[in-house]
Amino acid sequence: MAQEVSTQAVNPAPGEGQNRQAVLAAIGALLLGMLLAALDQTIVSTALPTIVSDLGGMDHLSWVVTAYLLASTAATPLWGKLGDQYGRKKLFQAAIVIFLIASALCGVAQNMPQLIGFRALQGLGGGGLMVLSMAIVGDIVSPRERGRYQGLFGAVFGTTSVLGPLLGGFFTQHLSWRWVFYINLPIGIVALLVIAAVLHIPASRTRHTIDYLGTFLIASVTTCLVLVASLGGITWAWGSAQIIGLAVLAAVLLVVFVYVEQRAAEPVLPLKLFRIRTFTLVAVISFIVGFAMFGALTYLPTFLQIVHGISPTISGVHMLPMVLGLLLTSTLSGQLVSRTGRWKVFPIAGTAITAVGLLLLHRLDESSSTGEMSAYFFVFGAGLGLVMQVLVLVVQNAVSYEDLGVATSGATFFRSIGASFGVAIFGSIFTSRLEDMLTDALAGRSVPSGVGPGQLAADPRLIAELPPALRPSVLHAYSSSITDVFLYAVPVVVVAFLVSCFLKEDKLRGSVTAPDPTETLASNPVHRSSHEEVARALSVLGSREGRRKIYEKITERAGYDLLPAASWLLLRIRRHGIVEPALLADSTLVPLRVITEAARQLEERGLARREGLDLMLTDRGMETAVRLAKAREDSLAELLGDWWGPERPTDLVQLVRELTAELCGSDQERPNGPQPRRDHSA
Structure with missing residues (x-):
């Protein structure tokens, strides 16, 4: 032993x-x-x-x-x-x-x-x-x-x-x-x-x-559209052959993409997902959230450094209220959804607060105080955080188990594409307004040789070479060009708010209330199979419960009145055949006192018998251990909701059994060596 x-x-x-x-x-x-x-x-x-x-x-x-x-x-x-x-x-x-x-x-x-x-x-x-x-x-x-x-x-x-x-x-x-x-x-x-x-x-x-072809086509469509958004009206006129050609090419490639995806064995973006109303709505909201978030993240440091003359390091400090607002409300909304199962209020409130945050950012100018900027940044970040965490949970809850992986990656894919469009369109608006406003600011003014609107737009450091009397008007041109971008983004976010109102609040499966920060904070699409996603979620939920709570829950579910440690010990003996309590205490984080008390209860109730120093199960004890393991399996299956139906996939059944065996049959042991602080939770 x-x-x-x-x-x-x-x-x-x-x-x-x-x-x-x-x-x-x-x-x-x-x-x-x-x-x-x-x-x-x-x-x-x-x-x-x-x-x-x-x-x-x-x-x-x-x-x-x-x-x-x-x-x-x-x-x-x-x-x-x-x-x-x-x-x-x-x-x-x-x-x-x-x-x-x-x-x-x-x-x-x-x-x-x-x-x-x-x-x-x-x-x-x-x-x-x-x-x-x-x-x-x-x-x-x-x-x-x-x-x-x-x-x-x-x-x-x-x-x-x-x-x-x-x-x-x-x-x-x-x-x-x-x-x-x-x-x-x-x-x-x-x-x-x-x-x-x-x-x-x-x-x-x-x-x-x-x-490969589907990936190439969707990347090409996106690139063409982003080029139209970023070059139209700046490098080429909106009615130019180049812009019209790019738009037509994007449309043709999109048609080809739809044709290819309908016939692909493993499409990069399964079109059947768009038949699910919730997925389509979440895709739109995700796109807009990415649009607003990354557009602002790109241009707010430019505003701080050029308009307010803040150093690059301190501009990073000034961005912290936005990031902290995002992390705070993202975490809070995830926890509240996990506890209550109610989620619809968060995308509605989040998009509304994001729109308000954009309006506040539009109000900033060269005279705004640090406190005012910090408050506005925080509001904007808080709005984004409220909606980002919940969108992944909503789309996971709306699809079948087979589509779980592709639906999750699809929702995060649209956020990534939205981020690309947001940065490009914000940049297009900023660039198109900047040179015009600089031209107006310098009209009729005497400026140093080689420092015109075009040069100032290309290199903001030239502002320092302007006469002091000219600098305020140039800084105001930069300020207005950047903050006007946020105003143009407000109607787009309002669309996300309206779309959020049409989401249907279905009851959440327990397994989707374990959000993953990588699915909400990363700019890249998340790519996990359905099996990997469920394994991650059930693992997170299992670790959140804690060992004592797990054994209390399964003991009650199986209909027994045992100490949590007695249930744990019963399952451990079932796994190993025989167990010596003293050796078990040396190789686990459970104290000998707790194991001894549990062993005594098992012996008194005829669930285990002792041979020398070893404990082994009686027939009644084996029956009890089997029922405890089945109770844990049922509690895990409960979290899966309708995914655990009569036609449940084989790999899902195998995953639940594997997790049941691990969670019930073997708590984490420590290697031989210095003894860590012992856990008294069992």
Whole structure:
């Protein structure tokens, strides 16, 4: 028996053929990979004004962000399926290499077209880092522990949302904007080396018919439309052959995309989802939320640095109220939905508050105080947070189990596309208004040679060369050009508010009330299969319950009056055949006193008998243990709602049984060594 407990303690099922230290090292490297991709969504924003001043081309500012978003959005589903088919370790290493090469190239870019092209390549690698890092967690840890580890990845997004703007400003101010990209190199190299050394994924391959054509077509349609939005009226006139040609090409490609997707074996965006009213409404709202969020994130630092003369680092500090508002209400709304099951109020309130926040941002000017700006930023972020968390839960609740994975990725896909459009359209409005307003501000004024409206629009640093009497009017032109963008966004968000009112508030399944921050804060679409999504959610819910609560619940459900620790011990004996209480206390986090009391109750009730120092089950005890395990299985199945119907899929049945065995049959044991603080919860 001692050998049996010891063997289990050395390797508590983190992953086949791996010890716990290797798993933890691999998780650390995966977190570094996720950190790279998550950080690059936010770290660039506070560096953008300096980048465009250095390289020239304020009218191309939006494309530094848009190129990354478009590439990562298009690449995400491909990385996921290629990883399933050819092995995730090699693909993850390839994604890191692509990301690092692109980061180095971004750092040495000499003009805006180069930087934009290298950012697209960086987005290609970033999409792989996102999807594969979370998928690999499912390969190397058991379903029971998956929620805990994937929660760390969610925490990375929360942390980078706060740190990204600060770090971007710090590097720009104290080193160079190029360090915004160079910082990725040492982090990525460490991740690459650790992954090569310690990550061993069990060999398994899933064959896919990869929809390369569908991916290419949807990326092409989106790119054409974003080009129309960003170049129309600026580079080319709205009625020009180029803009009309791009619009016609987008329409033709969209028709071809619909034709291809109807016939694809595994479509990148299944069109049948649009027959579900809730999915269609959520897609519209998600698009608009991404539109507003990333558009504002891109241009607010520009407002702070140019109009208010705030340093890049401090502009990152000024952005914190918006980020904190988003994180606060996102977390709060998720918790309230989990507890009450009511959710419709959140998208309605969130879109309404977001519209109010945009109106407040429009009121900002060069004389606005820090307190006023912080308050307005907070309101805007709070509105976004209220709606973002709930949308994923709503769409998951509206679809069948078979469509759970593609529906989740579909909803987050539209948010990503909306982000691309938001940045491009905000940039188009800003650029088109800026030069006109600068021309008006300088009309009839004496300006230094070589400092005209075009030059000032391309390089804001030239404002310092203007006579003091001219600067206020130029700053006002910049201020109005940026804040007017927020006014134009208000009607778009009002559409999301109206659409939210048409959502039908169906009762939530228990398994969808475990939201994942990676599904709400990431700019990339989330790509997980239905099985992976349910495993993550049930794991999160299991870890939230706590061990004592789990055993109280299943004991009551099975109709027994036992101590929670007695139920735990009963299931442990069933798993191992015989158990010696003293050895069990040494190899688990449950104190000997609690185990002894539980053992005494089992013996008194005839559920277990002692042979020497060992305990083994009686026939009655075995019957009780089986009923307790069945009670746990039923409680998990209850969370799945109508997914657990008569026609439930085989893989769902297997998942529930696997989780039941892990949650009921083996609590987490610790390896031999110094004794940790013992858990008295059981």
